Amino acid sequence: MSEVFPSLAELHALNPKHQAAYPDPVAVDEVVKELSVRPPLVFAGECDDLRGKLAQVAQRKGFVLQGGDCAETFEGVTAANVSNKLRVLLAMAVVLTYAAQVPVVKIGRLAGQYAKPRSKDTETRGGITLPVYKGDAVNGFAFTPEARTPDPKRLLDVYNASAATLNLTRAFVTGGFAHLAQIHSWNSDWAKTSGVGTRWEELAGEIERALAFMVACGMDDESMRKVDFFASHEALLLEYEHALTRIDSRTAKPYNVSGHFVWIGERTRQLDGAHVEMLRHVQNPIGIKLGPTTTGADALALADALDPDHQPGRISFITRMGAKKIRELLPPVIEQVEASGREVVWICDPMHGNTFEAANGYKTRDFNDVMDEVNGFFDVHDQLGTWPGGVHIELTGDDVTECVGGADALAETDLGDRYESLCDPRLNRNQSLELAFLVSQRLTDGRLKRGLRDLQTAPTADVLA
Ligand SMILES: O=C[C@H](O)[C@H](O)COP(=O)(O)O
Ligand SMILES: C=C(OP(=O)(O)O)C(=O)O
Numbered sequence: 001m002s003e004v005f006p007s008l009a010e011l012h013a014l015n016p017k018h019q020a021a022y023p024d025p026v027a028v029d030e031v032v033k034e035l036s037v038r039p040p041l042v043f044a045g046e047c048d049d050l051r052g053k054l055a056q057v058a059q060r061k062g063f064v065l066q067g068g069d070c071a072e073t074f075e076g077v078t079a080a081n082v083s084n085k086l087r088v089l090l091a092m093a094v095v096l097t098y099a100a101q102v103p104v105v106k107i108g109r110l111a112g113q114y115a116k117p118r119s120k121d122t123e124t125r126g127g128i129t130l131p132v133y134k135g136d137a138v139n140g141f142a143f144t145p146e147a148r149t150p151d152p153k154r155l156l157d158v159y160n161a162s163a164a165t166l167n168l169t170r171a172f173v174t175g176g177f178a179h180l181a182q183i184h185s186w187n188s189d190w191a192k193t194s195g196v197g198t199r200w201e202e203l204a205g206e207i208e209r210a211l212a213f214m215v216a217c218g219m220d221d222e223s224m225r226k227v228d229f230f231a232s233h234e235a236l237l238l239e240y241e242h243a244l245t246r247i248d249s250r251t252a253k254p255y256n257v258s259g260h261f262v263w264i265g266e267r268t269r270q271l272d273g274a275h276v277e278m279l280r281h282v283q284n285p286i287g288i289k290l291g292p293t294t295t296g297a298d299a300l301a302l303a304d305a306l307d308p309d310h311q312p313g314r315i316s317f318i319t320r321m322g323a324k325k326i327r328e329l330l331p332p333v334i335e336q337v338e339a340s341g342r343e344v345v346w347i348c349d350p351m352h353g354n355t356f357e358a359a360n361g362y363k364t365r366d367f368n369d370v371m372d373e374v375n376g377f378f379d380v381h382d383q384l385g386t387w388p389g390g391v392h393i394e395l396t397g398d399d400v401t402e403c404v405g406g407a408d409a410l411a412e413t414d415l416g417d418r419y420e421s422l423c424d425p426r427l428n429r430n431q432s433l434e435l436a437f438l439v440s441q442r443l444t445d446g447r448l449k450r451g452l453r454d455l456q457t458a459p460t461a462d463v464l465a
């Protein structure tokens with residue numbers, strides 16, 4: 001195995017899981033060759049910048065909001081779709097920043113989230129069995145043999161779709177759209193109609209007044225006009241991720257330049273597997289999903305493999321244990337990792353451990369379960385005195401009906417109205433904002449509790465004298 005960066009052949013020799021079964025290897029080679037000369041989508045320096053911000057989170061000085069679709073689609077690369085997603089993420093980030101009073105690191109599950117690991121390899125409908133849909137990066141959703149056959153040319157479409165999404169995202173977040181003075185416009189058309197609308201309007205009004213005060217004092221600086229926003233996806237398909245890993249001219253080290261932050265999924269995090277081998281060489285900040293079977297020793301071994309130098313901000317553990325299990329399963333994992341002296345970011349994914357099939361066949365999640373897992377995550381960190389570093393949410397900026405519950409009390413019978421996800425059910429915009437308000441309550445409580453504790457443990461005046 002090469003020490004700088006393993007070859008694609010070396011990675012394939014490790015029997016990677018959840019790859020595309022391409023019928024034509026020559027066509028794959030041609031695509032890989034073409035991808036390998038395409039320009040980077042992100043710059044190595046931006047990845048370093050994000051790693052620095054995540055280091056701050058690990059040191060209790062920040063909170064991560066990571067969110068977006070379970071599976072992006074090529075069809076979804078429209079101005080409306082991308083801007084709606086950004087609007088909801090920016091609104092959530094404001095709610096969280098206001099509560100936590102620490103910087104919120106904003107990371108989209110976007111501009112590359114096109115490949116899905118699936119539970120089964122095939123799908124049967126009406127007696128016909130075809131390969132399962134594995135995301136637009138691999139095959140088409142239509143239930144025909146043509147659409148379901150993996151096509152490597154789709155990887156070029158992933159690159160193009162990601163470039164277009166990232167371009168628009170960069171324009172939005174730096175070009176005035178994210179200016180705090182625009183805060184009312186992010187949600188003006190929808191928040192008022194929802195149960196969380198009033199709270200949003202109140203908060204936006206409060207922020208607007210604070211902003212007007214600061215501007216009057218001459219403090220209208222750059223930090224209010226634009227935000228830092230980063231792109232992330234699961235690094236699943238080796239052909240794509242490998243072709244977009246480049247040696248950085250500044251440091252002579254490999255970076256995955258298909259996104260700022262990439263993560264290893266729950267299904268591909270084998271210690272001796274190809275994904276760990278690939279990502280242990282790249283310099284980006286890395287996420288690792290940890291499901292309910294994870295032990296503290298597993299987590300520690302992954303951290304040792306992927307971050308032998310204990311680089312601050314390098315590792316984020318994204319736990320997805322399930323609402324019923326998190327309070328029991330998470331503490332030993334955190335304890336063992338923290339006892340090693342590592343400073344990692346702990347992020348809660350309250351989506352993937354809480355999926356179930358509704359009576360009418362829709363794959364769904366209950367907003368109450370999602371919140372229960374988030375609350376469990378905060379409870380565990382409160383008990384252990386560790387830092388709840390962030391949340392990882394499957395969401396959309398649209399008014400879909402994919403998860404039940406929430407302020408609008410969506411029922412299972414509503415799911416058919418607007419179920420648009422091609423993979424997992426996402427929180428819609430109202431449910432997402434509601435989650436942000438509930439998380440903000442936990443952040444405020446934590447801040448107040450810590451403040452009180454600090455006051456109680458502070459030396460008294462006569463000791464100081
Ligand atoms: O997004 C995560 C996985 O790809 C997804 O949960 C798998 O879904 P499946 O069980 O329908 O294959
Ligand atoms: C596949 C996913 O999650 P996990 O690896 O945690 O199952 C996902 O985040 O969409």
Ligand SMILES: [Mn+2]
Nearest residue numbers: 070394423424
């Ligand atoms: Mn998912």
